Amino acid sequence: MRRSPRRGQRVTVREVARAARVHFSTVSRVMNPATRGQITDSVAKRVLKAAERLGYRTNALAAGLRTRRSRVVGIIVPYIDSPLYPPILLGVEEVLNERGYVAIICNTQNDPAREERALAEMMGRQVDGLILGTATRGDPTIEAWVKRGAPLVMINRTDQTGRAPSVITDDRLGIGLVIDHLAQLGHQAIGHIAGPQQLSTGAARSEGFRAALARHRMRAGSREIVVADDFTREAGRRACHQLLNQFPQATAVVAANDLLALGGYEALRERGLSCPKDVSVTGYNDSPFVDLLTPPLTTVRIPQREIGIAAARTLLRRIEDNDTSATDVVLRPELVVRQSTAAPRLATLLSNAPERR
Amino acid sequence: MRRSPRRGQRVTVREVARAARVHFSTVSRVMNPATRGQITDSVAKRVLKAAERLGYRTNALAAGLRTRRSRVVGIIVPYIDSPLYPPILLGVEEVLNERGYVAIICNTQNDPAREERALAEMMGRQVDGLILGTATRGDPTIEAWVKRGAPLVMINRTDQTGRAPSVITDDRLGIGLVIDHLAQLGHQAIGHIAGPQQLSTGAARSEGFRAALARHRMRAGSREIVVADDFTREAGRRACHQLLNQFPQATAVVAANDLLALGGYEALRERGLSCPKDVSVTGYNDSPFVDLLTPPLTTVRIPQREIGIAAARTLLRRIEDNDTSATDVVLRPELVVRQSTAAPRLATLLSNAPERR
DNA sequence: GTGAAAGCGCTAACAG
DNA sequence: CTGTTAGCGCTTTCAC
Numbered sequence: 001m002r003r004s005p006r007r008g009q010r011v012t013v014r015e016v017a018r019a020a021r022v023h024f025s026t027v028s029r030v031m032n033p034a035t036r037g038q039i040t041d042s043v044a045k046r047v048l049k050a051a052e053r054l055g056y057r058t059n060a061l062a063a064g065l066r067t068r069r070s071r072v073v074g075i076i077v078p079y080i081d082s083p084l085y086p087p088i089l090l091g092v093e094e095v096l097n098e099r100g101y102v103a104i105i106c107n108t109q110n111d112p113a114r115e116e117r118a119l120a121e122m123m124g125r126q127v128d129g130l131i132l133g134t135a136t137r138g139d140p141t142i143e144a145w146v147k148r149g150a151p152l153v154m155i156n157r158t159d160q161t162g163r164a165p166s167v168i169t170d171d172r173l174g175i176g177l178v179i180d181h182l183a184q185l186g187h188q189a190i191g192h193i194a195g196p197q198q199l200s201t202g203a204a205r206s207e208g209f210r211a212a213l214a215r216h217r218m219r220a221g222s223r224e225i226v227v228a229d230d231f232t233r234e235a236g237r238r239a240c241h242q243l244l245n246q247f248p249q250a251t252a253v254v255a256a257n258d259l260l261a262l263g264g265y266e267a268l269r270e271r272g273l274s275c276p277k278d279v280s281v282t283g284y285n286d287s288p289f290v291d292l293l294t295p296p297l298t299t300v301r302i303p304q305r306e307i308g309i310a311a312a313r314t315l316l317r318r319i320e321d322n323d324t325s326a327t328d329v330v331l332r333p334e335l336v337v338r339q340s341t342a343a344p345r346l347a348t349l350l351s352n353a354p355e356r357r
Numbered sequence: 358m359r360r361s362p363r364r365g366q367r368v369t370v371r372e373v374a375r376a377a378r379v380h381f382s383t384v385s386r387v388m389n390p391a392t393r394g395q396i397t398d399s400v401a402k403r404v405l406k407a408a409e410r411l412g413y414r415t416n417a418l419a420a421g422l423r424t425r426r427s428r429v430v431g432i433i434v435p436y437i438d439s440p441l442y443p444p445i446l447l448g449v450e451e452v453l454n455e456r457g458y459v460a461i462i463c464n465t466q467n468d469p470a471r472e473e474r475a476l477a478e479m480m481g482r483q484v485d486g487l488i489l490g491t492a493t494r495g496d497p498t499i500e501a502w503v504k505r506g507a508p509l510v511m512i513n514r515t516d517q518t519g520r521a522p523s524v525i526t527d528d529r530l531g532i533g534l535v536i537d538h539l540a541q542l543g544h545q546a547i548g549h550i551a552g553p554q555q556l557s558t559g560a561a562r563s564e565g566f567r568a569a570l571a572r573h574r575m576r577a578g579s580r581e582i583v584v585a586d587d588f589t590r591e592a593g594r595r596a597c598h599q600l601l602n603q604f605p606q607a608t609a610v611v612a613a614n615d616l617l618a619l620g621g622y623e624a625l626r627e628r629g630l631s632c633p634k635d636v637s638v639t640g641y642n643d644s645p646f647v648d649l650l651t652p653p654l655t656t657v658r659i660p661q662r663e664i665g666i667a668a669a670r671t672l673l674r675r676i677e678d679n680d681t682s683a684t685d686v687v688l689r690p691e692l693v694v695r696q697s698t699a700a701p702r703l704a705t706l707l708s709n710a711p712e713r714r
Numbered sequence: 715g716t717g718a719a720a721g722c723g724c725t726a727a728c729a730g
Numbered sequence: 731c732t733g734t735t736a737g738c739g740c741t742t743t744c745a746c
Contacts, residue, residue: 023717057481061422062739081447086438104459124414294651380733419723
């Protein structure tokens with residue numbers, strides 16, 4: 001009766017076949033949804049019952065070797081422990097799992113060497129496709145992947161060459177919403193703590209800043225941009241100090257993400273300025289808990305889970321239907337107004353002045 | 358010259374062998390660190406060069422099928438998008454990657470049905486081991502896994518049967534540190550917002566609460582426990598209200614995690630009470646940003662990354678050396694004092710009174 | 715509708 | 731030290 005061997009799953013098609021008194025290829029056909037129709041119902045039933053009883057599960061390694069499809073997709077992200085990625089992964093996983101795929105996730109800490117190792121690992125493991133969150137402009141590692149014709153979708157950032165589809169959010173729009181909001185409150189001197197310009201998010205947001213100010217006819221003298229060298233609190237703090245030194249008349253500071261905004265809070269505190277009374281501050285990403293800060297942060301929410309879902313769907317279309325028509329998906333961000341933004345002091349005093357056009 | 362076929366990696370040991378003018382099994386031996394010593398250096402060099410030139414990578418599916426080791430470990434967590442797990446995953450990944458393993462991560466939203474599906478998926482994919490973050494007391498799914506003799510390590514929670522090793526933190530100690538701190542500040546009436554008691558963390562922390570109070574000789578009349586039905590802000594808010602209704606003399610509220618503490622903040626605000634002046638509040642986990650709240654939250658930090666590292670190491674010992682001696686690892690939490698705790702009003706008034714004891 | 719046979723790419727006895 | 735051979739468990743022609 002020795003039925004449970006020492007290690008690993010040992011039940012194979014052959015054993016199920018013996019139990020069900022059919023050929024093992026029949027078992028294979030029954031277990032595979034695509035070929036199930038070839039088998040008589042009564043035989044199928046018998047096989048299924050035997051499989052169930054023995055606890056059979058298809059060996060994904062063997063199947064993958066044979067079919068050249070692993071039903072695994074690789075995901076490479078810069079920081080798994082940041083508020084941004086986990087919800088995206090959730091969305092990816094959701095789509096993947098319901099289609100019988102799993103994800104292997106690698107974290108690179110933004111280190112190109114680690115990215116390259118991760119990519120090699122993924123190739124060796126025969127992943128069917130890749131979701132890449134670490135793209136940089138003209139990323140060379142993408143080249144190799146795309147050349148092989150392997151499916152790839154970029155998220156959050158793009159390499160801006162159009163070699164592969166991406167799922168991003170509209171950063172220019174998002175910053176535009178912020179500026180509209182501030183303009184409506186009456187701000188006319190707005191500073192920007194920009195993010196690193198080599199990341200597409202950093203670059204797009206500062207472009208958005210410039211464009212939105214132009215749209216509102218605010219120009220030189222009514223704005224100032226300081227680039228933070230990293231998306232961190234400390235970098236935000238330093239940048240905000242520099243900003244206020246160069247541009248003391250600023251009544252609002254638009255940060256390129258929430259962490260930078262938090263650094264801004266610190267800088268204001270250190271200067272004895274109050275937010276939003278003296279200076280309004282805005283963030284980007286709507287990270288968890290920023291609604292609990294003092295003051296609760298006005299920020300831009302991006303649909304993280306939807307990014308993951310869209311990326312996974314695009315990738316699967318490419319993998320399963322070889323549908324290469326995918327173009328970039330651009331999702332809409334949303335302004336979340338909280339209490340870190342208010343009318344500027346001056347505007348409050350002049351609030352009875354006639355509306356400007 | 359057709360060298361790059363349409364899809365997937367097509368370079369195999371045979372092609373490398375042909376290029377290097379050796380037998381293909383020699384190539385295999387060169388590529389595998391364990392058998393590399395069997396080959397003459399000069400031959401090895403030739404093979405390596407050819408492999409490099411052709412861009413050869415071992416097909417992990419084929420190797421896994423043959424060796425019955427996939428070098429994949431499964432990780433099952435309840436909520437990937439919570440502040441708790443990502444840093445743990447980071448630690449796991451770090452150890453795994455440097456040993457040539459990758460992780461496939463499944464998220465269950467605490468749904469037993471999803472957990473079971475995840476487990477089945479992992480089995481089918483021949484994972485070499487499992488890190489389980491969803492264990493509940495007497496979890497039946499663990500049974501099947503352990504029975505097969507498959508390596509398993511639990512994290513954060515244990516099923517409390519000792520069938521498999523776990524890596525957890527010492528919740529009783531952690532809460533003890535909190536109580537010591539509060540006692541030293543002079544608190545003598547302390548309430549507890551407990552977490553769900555079916556989760557080992559919830560249960561261990563309330564036990565720790567009771568034990569610590571006993572140690573400090575505070576008894577009935579000097580404490581009250583209200584169990585929140587979920588680890589969420591809203592549940593914490595409700596529980597805190599209930600707590601203060603039943604036990605209005607409380608000068609401190611110890612929450613079983615940070616989210617519950619945040620709910621406590623809200624409840625206090627709704628009652629017009631100030632923290633820490635009227636009531637001190639503590640959390641647990643030291644989630645990101647809780648240092649930025651008003652007031653910054655006194656909480657307990659748990660070594661998340663280390664949990665991941667320890668779990669991965671334990672698992673690999675079991676997988677690679679079949680070292681089954683592993684016992685539970687219990688890591689030390691650490692008190693982080695911030696500004697949500699202060700001496701109680703009364704104690705302030707009496708601060709000139711002689712020290713007790 | 716079901717059986718037979720081949721082979722995915724690799725590793726690991728076993729020979730020499 | 732290197733070559734030969736078999737086979738991991740599966741899918742998928744091709745026959746019947």
